[in-house]
Amino acid sequence: MKQQLTTLANALGVFAALLVLWQLVLWVFHIPKYMLPSPWAVARAVGARFPSLLSALSITAVESGAGLAASIVVGVIVALFFAQSRWVRRMLYPYTILLQTVPIVAIAPLILMWVGAGTAAVALIAFIISLAPIIANTTQGLVSVEENLVHLFLMHNATRSQLLFKLRLPHAVPSLFVGIRIASGISVIGAITGELYAGSSSVGGGGLGYSILYASSQLQTDYLFALVLAATVLGFSFFFLVMFLEWYFLHRWHESALKMEVE
Protein backbone atom coordinates (compact mmCIF):
# COMPACT_ATOMS: atom_id res chain seq x y z
CA MET A 1 0.00 0.00 0.00
CA LYS A 2 2.80 2.39 0.98
CA GLN A 3 4.63 1.47 -2.19
CA GLN A 4 1.56 2.23 -4.29
CA LEU A 5 1.26 5.65 -2.63
CA THR A 6 4.89 6.38 -3.45
CA THR A 7 4.28 5.39 -7.08
CA LEU A 8 1.27 7.68 -7.19
CA ALA A 9 3.21 10.56 -5.61
CA ASN A 10 6.01 10.10 -8.14
CA ALA A 11 3.57 10.13 -11.05
CA LEU A 12 1.93 13.31 -9.74
CA GLY A 13 5.37 14.89 -9.24
CA VAL A 14 6.33 14.19 -12.85
CA PHE A 15 2.99 15.61 -13.98
CA ALA A 16 3.52 18.84 -11.99
CA ALA A 17 7.06 19.19 -13.35
CA LEU A 18 5.74 18.83 -16.92
CA LEU A 19 3.15 21.55 -16.29
CA VAL A 20 5.86 23.89 -14.97
CA LEU A 21 8.07 23.12 -17.98
CA TRP A 22 5.16 23.76 -20.32
CA GLN A 23 4.47 27.17 -18.74
CA LEU A 24 8.21 28.04 -18.83
CA VAL A 25 8.41 27.23 -22.56
CA LEU A 26 5.50 29.61 -23.17
CA TRP A 27 7.16 32.44 -21.23
CA VAL A 28 10.65 31.99 -22.62
CA PHE A 29 9.77 31.58 -26.30
CA HIS A 30 6.71 33.86 -26.40
CA ILE A 31 4.56 31.27 -28.21
CA PRO A 32 1.18 32.63 -29.30
CA LYS A 33 -1.72 30.92 -27.56
CA TYR A 34 -3.32 29.65 -30.79
CA MET A 35 -0.16 27.56 -31.26
CA LEU A 36 0.20 26.36 -27.67
CA PRO A 37 -2.22 27.42 -24.96
CA SER A 38 -1.13 27.56 -21.34
CA PRO A 39 -2.05 24.71 -18.97
CA TRP A 40 -4.32 27.13 -17.21
CA ALA A 41 -6.14 27.98 -20.46
CA VAL A 42 -6.66 24.28 -21.14
CA ALA A 43 -8.05 23.80 -17.64
CA ARG A 44 -10.37 26.77 -18.22
CA ALA A 45 -11.51 25.30 -21.53
CA VAL A 46 -12.29 22.02 -19.79
CA GLY A 47 -14.35 23.89 -17.21
CA ALA A 48 -16.14 26.19 -19.61
CA ARG A 49 -17.08 23.59 -22.18
CA PHE A 50 -17.50 20.65 -19.89
CA PRO A 51 -20.98 19.59 -21.11
CA SER A 52 -19.97 19.47 -24.79
CA LEU A 53 -16.68 17.79 -23.87
CA LEU A 54 -18.54 15.17 -21.88
CA SER A 55 -21.02 14.57 -24.67
CA ALA A 56 -18.22 14.15 -27.25
CA LEU A 57 -16.44 11.80 -24.85
CA SER A 58 -19.52 9.70 -24.26
CA ILE A 59 -20.29 9.45 -27.98
CA THR A 60 -16.77 8.16 -28.68
CA ALA A 61 -16.96 5.86 -25.66
CA VAL A 62 -20.18 4.32 -26.95
CA GLU A 63 -18.80 3.94 -30.49
CA SER A 64 -15.51 2.34 -29.46
CA GLY A 65 -17.20 0.30 -26.72
CA ALA A 66 -19.78 -1.07 -29.16
CA GLY A 67 -17.06 -1.81 -31.71
CA LEU A 68 -14.94 -3.57 -29.11
CA ALA A 69 -17.84 -5.58 -27.72
CA ALA A 70 -18.86 -6.68 -31.22
CA SER A 71 -15.27 -7.64 -32.05
CA ILE A 72 -15.09 -9.79 -28.90
CA VAL A 73 -18.31 -11.63 -29.75
CA VAL A 74 -17.51 -12.08 -33.44
CA GLY A 75 -13.81 -12.74 -32.76
CA VAL A 76 -14.54 -15.55 -30.29
CA ILE A 77 -17.06 -17.14 -32.67
CA VAL A 78 -14.57 -16.99 -35.56
CA ALA A 79 -11.83 -18.42 -33.30
CA LEU A 80 -14.12 -21.31 -32.25
CA PHE A 81 -14.64 -22.01 -35.92
CA PHE A 82 -10.89 -21.78 -36.63
CA ALA A 83 -10.21 -24.24 -33.81
CA GLN A 84 -12.20 -26.95 -35.58
CA SER A 85 -9.50 -27.91 -38.04
CA ARG A 86 -5.99 -27.09 -39.15
CA TRP A 87 -7.26 -27.02 -42.68
CA VAL A 88 -9.77 -24.24 -41.96
CA ARG A 89 -7.05 -22.26 -40.18
CA ARG A 90 -4.60 -22.58 -43.06
CA MET A 91 -7.18 -21.45 -45.54
CA LEU A 92 -8.67 -18.52 -43.65
CA TYR A 93 -5.97 -17.27 -41.30
CA PRO A 94 -4.20 -15.12 -43.93
CA TYR A 95 -7.38 -13.05 -44.19
CA THR A 96 -7.22 -12.04 -40.54
CA ILE A 97 -3.72 -10.71 -41.21
CA LEU A 98 -5.19 -8.80 -44.13
CA LEU A 99 -7.70 -7.36 -41.67
CA GLN A 100 -4.84 -6.17 -39.53
CA THR A 101 -2.76 -4.66 -42.30
CA VAL A 102 -5.45 -2.81 -44.24
CA PRO A 103 -5.01 0.91 -43.41
CA ILE A 104 -8.16 2.00 -41.63
CA VAL A 105 -7.78 5.53 -42.99
CA ALA A 106 -8.04 4.13 -46.49
CA ILE A 107 -11.26 2.19 -45.97
CA ALA A 108 -13.01 4.78 -43.79
CA PRO A 109 -14.38 6.69 -46.82
CA LEU A 110 -15.74 3.41 -48.21
CA ILE A 111 -17.54 2.60 -45.00
CA LEU A 112 -18.91 6.12 -44.90
CA MET A 113 -20.26 5.56 -48.38
CA TRP A 114 -21.85 2.20 -47.51
CA VAL A 115 -23.20 2.84 -44.03
CA GLY A 116 -23.62 6.62 -44.00
CA ALA A 117 -22.04 9.06 -41.54
CA GLY A 118 -22.70 8.64 -37.85
CA THR A 119 -22.31 6.38 -34.87
CA ALA A 120 -22.87 3.12 -36.75
CA ALA A 121 -20.12 3.82 -39.28
CA VAL A 122 -17.63 4.76 -36.56
CA ALA A 123 -18.49 1.72 -34.44
CA LEU A 124 -17.99 -0.42 -37.54
CA ILE A 125 -14.51 1.04 -38.04
CA ALA A 126 -13.63 0.41 -34.37
CA PHE A 127 -14.96 -3.15 -34.79
CA ILE A 128 -12.83 -3.85 -37.88
CA ILE A 129 -9.66 -2.57 -36.31
CA SER A 130 -10.14 -4.55 -33.04
CA LEU A 131 -11.14 -7.84 -34.63
CA ALA A 132 -7.75 -9.24 -35.70
CA PRO A 133 -6.02 -9.34 -32.27
CA ILE A 134 -9.09 -11.01 -30.73
CA ILE A 135 -9.22 -13.72 -33.40
CA ALA A 136 -5.47 -14.35 -33.39
CA ASN A 137 -5.06 -14.59 -29.61
CA THR A 138 -8.21 -16.61 -28.95
CA THR A 139 -7.39 -19.10 -31.71
CA GLN A 140 -3.92 -19.52 -30.27
CA GLY A 141 -5.42 -20.22 -26.83
CA LEU A 142 -7.95 -22.70 -28.21
CA VAL A 143 -5.45 -24.82 -30.12
CA SER A 144 -2.53 -24.78 -27.66
CA VAL A 145 -4.16 -27.21 -25.21
CA GLU A 146 -1.80 -29.91 -23.91
CA GLU A 147 -2.20 -33.26 -25.64
CA ASN A 148 -2.60 -35.15 -22.36
CA LEU A 149 -5.58 -33.00 -21.38
CA VAL A 150 -7.24 -33.87 -24.67
CA HIS A 151 -6.45 -37.54 -24.01
CA LEU A 152 -7.96 -37.25 -20.54
CA PHE A 153 -11.19 -35.97 -22.04
CA LEU A 154 -11.16 -38.71 -24.69
CA MET A 155 -10.73 -41.36 -21.99
CA HIS A 156 -14.02 -40.21 -20.49
CA ASN A 157 -15.71 -40.37 -23.90
CA ALA A 158 -16.07 -36.60 -24.08
CA THR A 159 -18.12 -35.27 -26.98
CA ARG A 160 -16.83 -32.69 -29.42
CA SER A 161 -18.77 -29.92 -27.74
CA GLN A 162 -17.57 -30.96 -24.27
CA LEU A 163 -13.99 -30.76 -25.56
CA LEU A 164 -14.65 -27.31 -26.95
CA PHE A 165 -16.60 -25.76 -24.08
CA LYS A 166 -15.16 -27.52 -21.05
CA LEU A 167 -11.53 -27.66 -22.18
CA ARG A 168 -10.53 -25.45 -25.10
CA LEU A 169 -12.63 -22.39 -24.32
CA PRO A 170 -11.71 -22.00 -20.63
CA HIS A 171 -8.10 -22.69 -21.57
CA ALA A 172 -8.28 -19.82 -24.08
CA VAL A 173 -9.64 -17.20 -21.65
CA PRO A 174 -6.22 -15.81 -20.63
CA SER A 175 -5.24 -15.47 -24.30
CA LEU A 176 -8.60 -13.89 -25.06
CA PHE A 177 -7.80 -11.24 -22.45
CA VAL A 178 -4.44 -10.54 -24.06
CA GLY A 179 -6.36 -9.91 -27.28
CA ILE A 180 -8.94 -7.70 -25.55
CA ARG A 181 -6.19 -5.63 -23.92
CA ILE A 182 -4.62 -4.91 -27.31
CA ALA A 183 -8.01 -4.33 -28.94
CA SER A 184 -9.24 -1.96 -26.20
CA GLY A 185 -6.47 0.51 -27.00
CA ILE A 186 -6.83 0.40 -30.75
CA SER A 187 -10.64 0.49 -30.68
CA VAL A 188 -10.46 4.03 -29.24
CA ILE A 189 -7.90 5.03 -31.88
CA GLY A 190 -10.11 3.45 -34.54
CA ALA A 191 -13.18 5.33 -33.33
CA ILE A 192 -11.42 8.71 -33.27
CA THR A 193 -9.89 8.11 -36.70
CA GLY A 194 -13.30 7.05 -37.97
CA GLU A 195 -14.88 10.22 -36.63
CA LEU A 196 -12.44 12.35 -38.60
CA TYR A 197 -14.18 10.98 -41.69
CA ALA A 198 -17.59 9.90 -40.63
CA GLY A 199 -18.04 11.78 -37.42
CA SER A 200 -21.48 13.24 -37.36
CA SER A 201 -24.73 13.19 -39.20
CA SER A 202 -26.06 16.13 -37.19
CA VAL A 203 -24.69 19.30 -35.58
CA GLY A 204 -23.42 18.72 -32.04
CA GLY A 205 -23.71 14.97 -32.44
CA GLY A 206 -20.04 14.26 -33.12
CA GLY A 207 -17.55 12.50 -30.88
CA LEU A 208 -13.99 13.43 -29.94
CA GLY A 209 -12.50 13.02 -33.43
CA TYR A 210 -15.18 15.19 -35.00
CA SER A 211 -14.78 17.83 -32.28
CA ILE A 212 -11.00 17.82 -32.73
CA LEU A 213 -11.48 18.51 -36.43
CA TYR A 214 -13.93 21.30 -35.61
CA ALA A 215 -11.75 22.89 -32.89
CA SER A 216 -8.67 22.91 -35.11
CA SER A 217 -10.54 24.55 -37.98
CA GLN A 218 -11.69 27.28 -35.54
CA LEU A 219 -8.17 27.63 -34.06
CA GLN A 220 -9.61 26.86 -30.61
CA THR A 221 -6.35 25.32 -29.55
CA ASP A 222 -7.17 25.30 -25.83
CA TYR A 223 -10.31 23.25 -26.50
CA LEU A 224 -8.34 21.03 -28.86
CA PHE A 225 -5.99 20.24 -26.00
CA ALA A 226 -8.94 19.55 -23.73
CA LEU A 227 -10.27 17.08 -26.32
CA VAL A 228 -6.93 15.31 -26.59
CA LEU A 229 -6.90 15.06 -22.81
CA ALA A 230 -10.39 13.54 -22.91
CA ALA A 231 -9.28 11.02 -25.55
CA THR A 232 -6.40 9.98 -23.32
CA VAL A 233 -8.71 9.60 -20.34
CA LEU A 234 -10.97 7.39 -22.45
CA GLY A 235 -8.10 5.17 -23.58
CA PHE A 236 -6.87 4.84 -20.02
CA SER A 237 -10.31 3.96 -18.66
CA PHE A 238 -10.74 1.22 -21.26
CA PHE A 239 -7.35 -0.20 -20.44
CA PHE A 240 -7.98 -0.23 -16.70
CA LEU A 241 -11.46 -1.67 -17.11
CA VAL A 242 -10.01 -4.56 -19.08
CA MET A 243 -7.22 -5.03 -16.54
CA PHE A 244 -9.79 -5.16 -13.77
CA LEU A 245 -11.97 -7.70 -15.61
CA GLU A 246 -8.91 -9.81 -16.33
CA TRP A 247 -7.94 -9.78 -12.69
CA TYR A 248 -11.51 -10.51 -11.63
CA PHE A 249 -11.90 -13.55 -13.87
CA LEU A 250 -8.42 -14.98 -13.65
CA HIS A 251 -6.83 -14.15 -10.29
CA ARG A 252 -8.02 -17.32 -8.61
CA TRP A 253 -6.29 -19.67 -10.99
CA HIS A 254 -4.05 -18.05 -13.56
CA GLU A 255 -0.36 -17.27 -13.16
CA SER A 256 -0.30 -13.98 -15.07
CA ALA A 257 -3.03 -12.57 -12.82
CA LEU A 258 -1.07 -13.75 -9.82
CA LYS A 259 1.95 -11.79 -10.96
CA MET A 260 -0.14 -8.70 -11.39
CA GLU A 261 -1.14 -8.84 -7.76
CA VAL A 262 2.47 -9.08 -6.65
CA GLU A 263 3.72 -6.20 -8.72
Added chain:
Amino acid sequence: MIELSGLTKRYGAGQTILESINLTISKGEFVSFIGPSGCGKSTALKLIAGLAVPTSGTISVEGMTPKNAREVISFIFQDATLLPWRTVKQNVGLGLELEGVESNRRKEKTSQLLELVGLQHMSDAYPRELSGGMKMRVSIARALATSPRLLLMDEPFAALDEMSRDRLNEQLLRLRDEQKWTAVFVTHSVAEAVFLSTRIVVLASNPGRIHTMLPIELPLPRTAALRDTPEFEACVMQVSHALRAALVQ
Protein backbone atom coordinates in the same frame (compact mmCIF):
# COMPACT_ATOMS: atom_id res chain seq x y z
CA MET B 1 -8.97 -58.94 -18.73
CA ILE B 2 -6.44 -57.66 -21.28
CA GLU B 3 -5.12 -59.59 -24.24
CA LEU B 4 -2.41 -58.29 -26.50
CA SER B 5 -1.54 -60.52 -29.42
CA GLY B 6 1.04 -59.82 -32.09
CA LEU B 7 0.87 -56.16 -31.18
CA THR B 8 3.14 -54.06 -33.41
CA LYS B 9 3.43 -50.30 -33.66
CA ARG B 10 5.48 -48.48 -36.28
CA TYR B 11 5.80 -44.77 -36.91
CA GLY B 12 6.36 -43.70 -40.47
CA ALA B 13 8.52 -45.87 -42.68
CA GLY B 14 11.13 -47.69 -40.63
CA GLN B 15 10.83 -46.84 -36.96
CA THR B 16 9.42 -49.79 -35.02
CA ILE B 17 8.30 -48.85 -31.53
CA LEU B 18 6.81 -52.21 -30.52
CA GLU B 19 7.34 -55.57 -32.20
CA SER B 20 4.82 -58.41 -31.84
CA ILE B 21 3.94 -58.12 -28.17
CA ASN B 22 1.97 -61.05 -26.74
CA LEU B 23 0.71 -60.55 -23.23
CA THR B 24 -2.28 -61.60 -21.17
CA ILE B 25 -3.16 -59.76 -18.01
CA SER B 26 -5.77 -61.30 -15.75
CA LYS B 27 -8.24 -59.62 -13.46
CA GLY B 28 -6.72 -58.31 -10.22
CA GLU B 29 -3.14 -58.25 -11.41
CA PHE B 30 -0.85 -55.26 -10.94
CA VAL B 31 1.52 -55.35 -13.91
CA SER B 32 4.42 -52.93 -14.31
CA PHE B 33 6.24 -52.19 -17.57
CA ILE B 34 9.86 -51.28 -17.03
CA GLY B 35 12.63 -50.79 -19.55
CA PRO B 36 15.14 -48.40 -21.12
CA SER B 37 13.78 -45.22 -22.67
CA GLY B 38 12.52 -45.79 -26.18
CA CYS B 39 11.34 -49.33 -25.44
CA GLY B 40 7.74 -48.30 -26.12
CA LYS B 41 6.32 -48.83 -22.64
CA SER B 42 4.26 -45.62 -22.77
CA THR B 43 3.15 -46.46 -26.29
CA ALA B 44 1.94 -49.85 -25.09
CA LEU B 45 -0.19 -48.11 -22.47
CA LYS B 46 -1.62 -45.67 -25.03
CA LEU B 47 -2.51 -48.61 -27.29
CA ILE B 48 -4.40 -50.35 -24.47
CA ALA B 49 -6.25 -47.08 -23.84
CA GLY B 50 -7.10 -46.69 -27.52
CA LEU B 51 -5.26 -43.36 -27.64
CA ALA B 52 -3.02 -44.79 -30.36
CA VAL B 53 -3.82 -47.31 -33.09
CA PRO B 54 -1.66 -50.43 -33.57
CA THR B 55 0.01 -51.04 -36.93
CA SER B 56 -0.88 -54.72 -36.63
CA GLY B 57 -2.04 -57.16 -33.98
CA THR B 58 -5.06 -57.00 -31.71
CA ILE B 59 -5.94 -55.70 -28.26
CA SER B 60 -8.95 -56.70 -26.29
CA VAL B 61 -10.01 -55.35 -22.92
CA GLU B 62 -12.71 -57.46 -21.28
CA GLY B 63 -13.47 -58.73 -24.76
CA MET B 64 -14.00 -55.23 -26.15
CA THR B 65 -11.90 -52.99 -28.37
CA PRO B 66 -9.95 -50.39 -26.36
CA LYS B 67 -12.21 -47.55 -27.48
CA ASN B 68 -15.36 -49.40 -26.44
CA ALA B 69 -13.76 -50.36 -23.15
CA ARG B 70 -13.10 -46.78 -22.08
CA GLU B 71 -15.99 -46.84 -19.64
CA VAL B 72 -14.15 -49.37 -17.51
CA ILE B 73 -10.72 -47.75 -17.92
CA SER B 74 -9.16 -44.75 -16.19
CA PHE B 75 -5.85 -43.27 -17.25
CA ILE B 76 -3.40 -41.46 -14.95
CA PHE B 77 -0.86 -39.33 -16.79
CA GLN B 78 2.71 -38.45 -15.95
CA ASP B 79 1.77 -34.91 -15.00
CA ALA B 80 -1.34 -34.45 -12.90
CA THR B 81 -3.26 -32.91 -15.87
CA LEU B 82 -5.58 -30.92 -13.63
CA LEU B 83 -7.68 -28.15 -15.12
CA PRO B 84 -6.27 -25.00 -13.47
CA TRP B 85 -9.58 -23.12 -13.68
CA ARG B 86 -11.41 -25.75 -11.65
CA THR B 87 -11.24 -26.29 -7.91
CA VAL B 88 -9.98 -29.59 -6.52
CA LYS B 89 -13.47 -31.02 -6.12
CA GLN B 90 -14.52 -29.87 -9.60
CA ASN B 91 -11.43 -31.58 -10.99
CA VAL B 92 -12.22 -34.82 -9.16
CA GLY B 93 -15.77 -34.69 -10.54
CA LEU B 94 -14.65 -34.07 -14.13
CA GLY B 95 -14.87 -37.67 -15.37
CA LEU B 96 -18.31 -38.14 -13.83
CA GLU B 97 -19.46 -34.85 -15.30
CA LEU B 98 -18.28 -35.78 -18.80
CA GLU B 99 -20.04 -39.12 -18.49
CA GLY B 100 -23.27 -37.35 -17.57
CA VAL B 101 -23.61 -38.45 -13.93
CA GLU B 102 -26.15 -36.21 -12.19
CA SER B 103 -24.90 -33.59 -9.76
CA ASN B 104 -25.99 -35.03 -6.39
CA ARG B 105 -24.43 -38.39 -7.05
CA ARG B 106 -21.33 -36.61 -8.38
CA LYS B 107 -20.96 -34.57 -5.19
CA GLU B 108 -21.32 -37.63 -3.02
CA LYS B 109 -18.77 -39.61 -5.03
CA THR B 110 -16.35 -36.67 -5.17
CA SER B 111 -16.28 -36.05 -1.44
CA GLN B 112 -15.93 -39.77 -0.80
CA LEU B 113 -12.87 -39.94 -3.09
CA LEU B 114 -11.33 -36.79 -1.60
CA GLU B 115 -11.61 -38.35 1.82
CA LEU B 116 -10.00 -41.51 0.51
CA VAL B 117 -6.91 -39.62 -0.71
CA GLY B 118 -6.93 -37.38 2.39
CA LEU B 119 -7.63 -34.08 0.65
CA GLN B 120 -11.12 -33.17 1.85
CA HIS B 121 -9.72 -30.03 3.51
CA MET B 122 -8.46 -28.81 0.10
CA SER B 123 -11.65 -29.42 -1.86
CA ASP B 124 -12.21 -25.73 -2.67
CA ALA B 125 -8.56 -24.93 -3.45
CA TYR B 126 -7.27 -24.33 -6.97
CA PRO B 127 -4.52 -26.60 -8.37
CA ARG B 128 -1.88 -23.87 -8.25
CA GLU B 129 -2.19 -23.86 -4.44
CA LEU B 130 -1.24 -27.56 -4.21
CA SER B 131 2.12 -29.31 -3.94
CA GLY B 132 3.17 -31.82 -6.61
CA GLY B 133 2.18 -34.77 -4.40
CA MET B 134 -1.24 -33.30 -3.65
CA LYS B 135 -1.88 -32.67 -7.34
CA MET B 136 -1.12 -36.30 -8.06
CA ARG B 137 -3.53 -37.40 -5.32
CA VAL B 138 -6.25 -35.27 -6.93
CA SER B 139 -5.43 -36.91 -10.25
CA ILE B 140 -5.74 -40.37 -8.67
CA ALA B 141 -9.03 -39.42 -7.02
CA ARG B 142 -10.36 -38.21 -10.36
CA ALA B 143 -9.35 -41.47 -12.06
CA LEU B 144 -11.00 -43.58 -9.34
CA ALA B 145 -14.19 -41.50 -9.20
CA THR B 146 -15.60 -43.23 -12.26
CA SER B 147 -15.13 -46.64 -10.54
CA PRO B 148 -12.81 -48.12 -13.17
CA ARG B 149 -12.06 -51.83 -13.37
CA LEU B 150 -8.75 -51.13 -15.14
CA LEU B 151 -6.30 -48.39 -14.18
CA LEU B 152 -3.58 -47.40 -16.64
CA MET B 153 -0.75 -45.31 -15.17
CA ASP B 154 2.03 -43.69 -17.18
CA GLU B 155 4.91 -42.89 -14.79
CA PRO B 156 2.53 -41.04 -12.49
CA PHE B 157 5.07 -40.39 -9.74
CA ALA B 158 8.16 -39.69 -11.87
CA ALA B 159 8.19 -35.98 -11.08
CA LEU B 160 7.91 -36.38 -7.30
CA ASP B 161 10.61 -36.60 -4.64
CA GLU B 162 11.30 -40.04 -3.20
CA MET B 163 9.46 -39.44 0.09
CA SER B 164 6.18 -38.46 -1.53
CA ARG B 165 6.61 -41.16 -4.12
CA ASP B 166 6.91 -43.87 -1.43
CA ARG B 167 3.93 -42.48 0.46
CA LEU B 168 1.81 -42.42 -2.68
CA ASN B 169 2.87 -45.97 -3.55
CA GLU B 170 1.59 -47.15 -0.18
CA GLN B 171 -1.62 -45.19 -0.60
CA LEU B 172 -2.14 -46.62 -4.08
CA LEU B 173 -1.87 -50.20 -2.79
CA ARG B 174 -4.34 -49.44 0.00
CA LEU B 175 -6.82 -48.10 -2.54
CA ARG B 176 -6.32 -51.19 -4.64
CA ASP B 177 -7.09 -53.47 -1.69
CA GLU B 178 -10.34 -51.63 -1.16
CA GLN B 179 -11.43 -51.27 -4.77
CA LYS B 180 -9.91 -54.31 -6.48
CA TRP B 181 -9.07 -52.80 -9.84
CA THR B 182 -6.56 -54.27 -12.26
CA ALA B 183 -3.54 -52.06 -12.98
CA VAL B 184 -0.97 -51.54 -15.71
CA PHE B 185 1.79 -49.27 -14.52
CA VAL B 186 4.73 -47.76 -16.42
CA THR B 187 7.79 -46.71 -14.43
CA HIS B 188 11.54 -46.10 -14.52
CA SER B 189 12.02 -47.08 -10.91
CA VAL B 190 12.80 -50.71 -10.09
CA ALA B 191 12.01 -50.29 -6.38
CA GLU B 192 8.65 -48.76 -7.18
CA ALA B 193 7.80 -51.51 -9.64
CA VAL B 194 8.73 -54.24 -7.12
CA PHE B 195 6.78 -52.62 -4.31
CA LEU B 196 3.58 -52.25 -6.33
CA SER B 197 3.47 -55.13 -8.76
CA THR B 198 2.34 -58.71 -8.81
CA ARG B 199 4.20 -59.07 -12.11
CA ILE B 200 6.91 -57.05 -13.84
CA VAL B 201 7.35 -57.01 -17.60
CA VAL B 202 10.90 -56.02 -18.58
CA LEU B 203 11.07 -54.54 -22.07
CA ALA B 204 14.06 -54.24 -24.38
CA SER B 205 14.35 -51.53 -27.02
CA ASN B 206 15.04 -51.24 -30.76
CA PRO B 207 12.53 -52.59 -31.45
CA GLY B 208 10.48 -52.57 -28.24
CA ARG B 209 9.74 -56.15 -27.19
CA ILE B 210 9.21 -58.23 -24.07
CA HIS B 211 12.55 -59.31 -22.61
CA THR B 212 11.46 -61.10 -19.43
CA MET B 213 8.43 -61.43 -17.24
CA LEU B 214 9.00 -61.69 -13.52
CA PRO B 215 6.21 -62.54 -11.07
CA ILE B 216 6.70 -60.72 -7.76
CA GLU B 217 5.58 -63.06 -5.04
CA LEU B 218 5.92 -60.76 -2.06
CA PRO B 219 2.97 -61.15 0.35
CA LEU B 220 -0.08 -58.89 0.12
CA PRO B 221 -1.12 -56.51 1.61
CA ARG B 222 2.18 -54.66 1.50
CA THR B 223 3.23 -51.88 3.84
CA ALA B 224 6.20 -49.51 4.10
CA ALA B 225 8.00 -52.09 6.28
CA LEU B 226 8.30 -54.40 3.28
CA ARG B 227 11.01 -52.21 1.79
CA ASP B 228 13.40 -53.14 4.63
CA THR B 229 13.09 -56.90 4.20
CA PRO B 230 15.72 -59.10 2.50
CA GLU B 231 13.01 -60.59 0.25
CA PHE B 232 12.29 -57.14 -1.16
CA GLU B 233 16.00 -56.53 -1.71
CA ALA B 234 16.28 -59.85 -3.53
CA CYS B 235 13.41 -58.96 -5.87
CA VAL B 236 14.95 -55.56 -6.62
CA MET B 237 18.26 -57.25 -7.41
CA GLN B 238 16.57 -59.75 -9.67
CA VAL B 239 14.67 -57.07 -11.63
CA SER B 240 17.75 -54.82 -11.89
CA HIS B 241 19.68 -57.75 -13.26
CA ALA B 242 17.03 -58.45 -15.90
CA LEU B 243 16.91 -54.77 -16.78
CA ARG B 244 20.67 -54.67 -17.31
CA ALA B 245 20.48 -57.74 -19.51
CA ALA B 246 17.74 -56.03 -21.55
CA LEU B 247 19.92 -52.95 -21.95
CA VAL B 248 22.93 -54.91 -23.16
CA GLN B 249 20.94 -56.71 -25.85
